[in-house]
Amino acid sequence: MRFNIFKKTTAPKAKKSKLREWGDALLFALVASTIIRGLLFSAYAIPSGSMEGSLLTGDYLFVSKINYGPRMPFTPLAIPFTEPTVYGVKTYWDAIKLPYLRLPGLSEVKKQDVVVFNKPEEADPQYNRPVDERTTLIKRCQATPGDTLRIVNAQVYINGKAAKNAEKAQTSYNVITDGKEINPQVIKDLHIEILVQKTPDIFEMIIPAESLTTLKGYSNIKSIIPVVQSANEYDAAVFPHNEKFKWNADNFGPLVMPKKGMSIALNDSTMTLYRRAIELYEGNKVDIEGKDILINGKKAGQYTFKMNYYWMMGDNRHNSLDSRFWGYVPEDHIIGKAMLTWMSVDSTATLFNKVRWNRILRTIK
Structure with missing residues (x-):
């Protein structure tokens, strides 16, 4: 019988418990999802109608962070996948704050891109929130650094040329009837929103462009007139909130977008x-x-200027709080580009009609 005194013997590895295996799997999933969400893409939901009819309330989106370059966290110590506050309690610790840093991306923000960003209005001291913990918004980019923006009778002009309007853009109209009631089913079928009833026979409504001709065809509709604020009619709610600049949501500017180095x-x-x-x-x-x-x-x-700035507006022009009200968006507030609608739910529909199947896996443009 031969004995190999130099042969090493290894003790069998202890088998992991089921609890340990589940713990390791959950830890890996958390780390992987955090990296993916931080560097590649995130999922967001549309909570309001400011982008209707391009995007609908209840749309769930994939937002690419690699298009403009992933933005590194300002507040690295935060509970992932949560809102900035839950029941009034912060889900982040702002004792450690990092400077603005963005990794290289595939492109710059372009005009007409649908962009997700943090709300610049919350830079005001009373909010006391780090940039990456501010409310998330989604709008369409109208002007990029160095551009001169002007709005004339609700039409956006960039550097003197009329900007392309979104295919599904919406605005409001004064609808004058003969006094007869408009069938509520007509309002629903044509995706019309009644903003206010001004008189018994005058309504201000947000009407999709494709519904205008149909609505005009009803016998009780006398006329439909676009709502446009007059030039030089000062609106104190509109940026820069100074009566020396007699601007409003429909007649605005000219305003030059700040550009890094300008x-x-x-x-x-x-x-x-x-x-x-x-x-x-x-x-x-x-x-x-x-x-x-x-x-x-x-x-x-x-x-x-040390940074680039952008002008963002909702496609639903008369139902959108956007750059017209709180000004330009700094580059460090930009999160990413909206790319795809992966799910869409209509909360007002019946149980079996809640999912908008025609909007699933639909590219955003």
Whole structure:
């Protein structure tokens, strides 16, 4: 009999318990999903009608982060897959904050892209939220850095040329009837939203373009007139919230989008239009002493922007809170590009009609 005294013997590995196997699997799934969600794509739901009829309330979307480059977290210590607050309790710890960093992407944000981003209005001090914990919005990009934007009688113009309107864009109309009631089923079938009844025979309605001709054909409809605010009719709710700029949602501008490296002279007008970007988005202390403008305690005659800025608007023009109301969107607020509708649910429909089957796996344009 031979004995090999140099042969190593290894003890059999202890078999993992079922609990340990499940724990390892869950940990792997959590890490993998966090990486995918952080670097590749995320799922979002449409909560409101600001993009109707391009996107509908109840649409569930895949949003690509690699198109514009994945944005690294500002607040790395947060509970994944949760809202910023749950029952008033923060789901993140903002004691550690990282600077803005975006990895290289496939392209820049382009005009007409449908973009998901954090709400710039929540940069105001009273919200006290890090950028990546602000409310998520979805709108269509109308203007990119360096563009001059103007809205004339509800038509967007970029650098003097009329911008392409979304195929399913909507706006509101004054509908004048002969006093007879409009059949509620007609309103439902034509996907019309009644905003307000102004008089017994005048209604303001949001009407899809494809429904206009049909509605006009009903005998009790006398006329349908687009609702457009007059030029020079000041609306205090509209950016920059200053009566020197007599702008409203339908007649606005001209306004130049700030571009990284672009310099502007500092005066009363430019401070009204750009102070928000200089102070809140780019983190400078701005003071005005008499006729002098001080940036971080030093007198300044001009300012050079550190970031790019974009103009975002909803396709449902008269039912959208967008850049017309809170201004341009800084690049560090951009999350990604909406690519695909993977599910769509109509909460107002009956049980067996809730799923909008014709919108499943539909590309977004």
